[in-house]
Amino acid sequence: MQEAGCRRQDFDKCRNLRIFQNLSSSLQDREHTERMKHALVIIPTYNELENVQTIIPEILRQDERLEVLVVDDNSPDGTAAEVKRMMAENPRIHILERAKKMGLGTAYLAGFKYAIAEGYDYVFEMDADHSHSPDVLPRFLESIEEYDLVLGSRYIQGVNVINWPMKRLLLSYFANQYTRIVTGLPVRDATGGFKCFRVEVLKAIDLDRVRSNGYSFQIEMSFKAWKKGFRLHEIPIIFMDRRVGISKMSKKIVREAVTMVWRLRMQSMLGRVR
Numbered sequence: 001m002q003e004a005g006c007r008r009q010d011f012d013k014c015r016n017l018r019i020f021q022n023l024s025s026s027l028q029d030r031e032h033t034e035r036m037k038h039a040l041v042i043i044p045t046y047n048e049l050e051n052v053q054t055i056i057p058e059i060l061r062q063d064e065r066l067e068v069l070v071v072d073d074n075s076p077d078g079t080a081a082e083v084k085r086m087m088a089e090n091p092r093i094h095i096l097e098r099a100k101k102m103g104l105g106t107a108y109l110a111g112f113k114y115a116i117a118e119g120y121d122y123v124f125e126m127d128a129d130h131s132h133s134p135d136v137l138p139r140f141l142e143s144i145e146e147y148d149l150v151l152g153s154r155y156i157q158g159v160n161v162i163n164w165p166m167k168r169l170l171l172s173y174f175a176n177q178y179t180r181i182v183t184g185l186p187v188r189d190a191t192g193g194f195k196c197f198r199v200e201v202l203k204a205i206d207l208d209r210v211r212s213n214g215y216s217f218q219i220e221m222s223f224k225a226w227k228k229g230f231r232l233h234e235i236p237i238i239f240m241d242r243r244v245g246i247s248k249m250s251k252k253i254v255r256e257a258v259t260m261v262w263r264l265r266m267q268s269m270l271g272r273v274r
């Protein structure tokens with residue numbers, strides 16, 4: 001109702017109504033701020049000095065709800081010191097420091113526990129090396145409103161991988177087919193590391209029982225979420241090979257994935273997915 005539409009004798013009534021409307025809209029604003037979901041983007045790092053300088057501001061620019069947690073394994077190149085310098089200027093940046101290189105999986109598990117303890121609603125996994133574009137973060141945030149685990153997929157809408165040697169692309173592509181056949185996990189890209197969990201999913205999974213550390217870590221987390229009845233959804237992403245820094249990919253990581261999928265299948269058959 002507008003004041004212009006009021007007759008003179010109704011002026012007081014109208015003014016009271018306007019005061020009431022203003023009060024209720026400011027209450028709604030406050031409720032909105034209180035209900036605003038907070039999202040933590042976990043970035044494990046090992047020697048990513050140059051990459052953290054650029055990727056963190058790019059992430060934070062995408063949405064005011066986003067914060068960043070770097071889990072650094074005492075990188076010899078001084079990644080942690082650089083992150084701490086950035087933290088002094090921005091309260092949306094956090095760090096967890098570990099004494100030595102202990103692998104990607106345990107870095108994420110430490111990050112998940114931090115996210116649960118600090119009360120975040122949504123939890124992202126993301127690489128530091130610009131393989132995952134921060135521009136997609138808003139699309140993840142939209143999708144996670146409807147689903148429990150959103151996966152960035154390189155293999156829906158064709159093959160969206162740029163600058164990978166053919167050998168590595170084939171390995172990844174067939175590893176994904178193999179995973180789907182052995183475990184039944186209904187996704188096209190089970191090994192990707194760009195994903196967003198509702199925190200309820202992380203709380204439902206017994207994190208101390210997650211065994212894998214390399215690519216199979218991604219498979220294990222998604223498999224457990226799926227078996228527990230959470231809603232999974234894939235959105236297309238373009239994966240770029242790292243611009244700078246050194247790869248940590250190894251044969252050991254591949255071997256771990258080959259056996260892990262069978263372990264998951266057995267656990268599922270025995271009804272022991274925890």
Ligand SMILES: Nc1nc2c(ncn2[C@@H]2O[C@H](COP(=O)(O)OP(=O)(O)OP(=O)(O)O)[C@@H](O)[C@H]2O)c(=O)[nH]1
Binds near residue numbers: 072073
């Ligand atoms: N904290 C921690 N981070 C790690 C470890 N291994 C890898 N990372 C980080 O995990 C992310 C993914 O690792 P990458 O080396 O990019 O693995 P990749 O994408 O499969 O392979 P490349 O891009 O070819 O190197 C990067 O941000 C790494 O710095 C580790 O042992 N500890």
Ligand SMILES: [Mg+2]
Binds near residue numbers: 127129131242
């Ligand atoms: Mg990489």
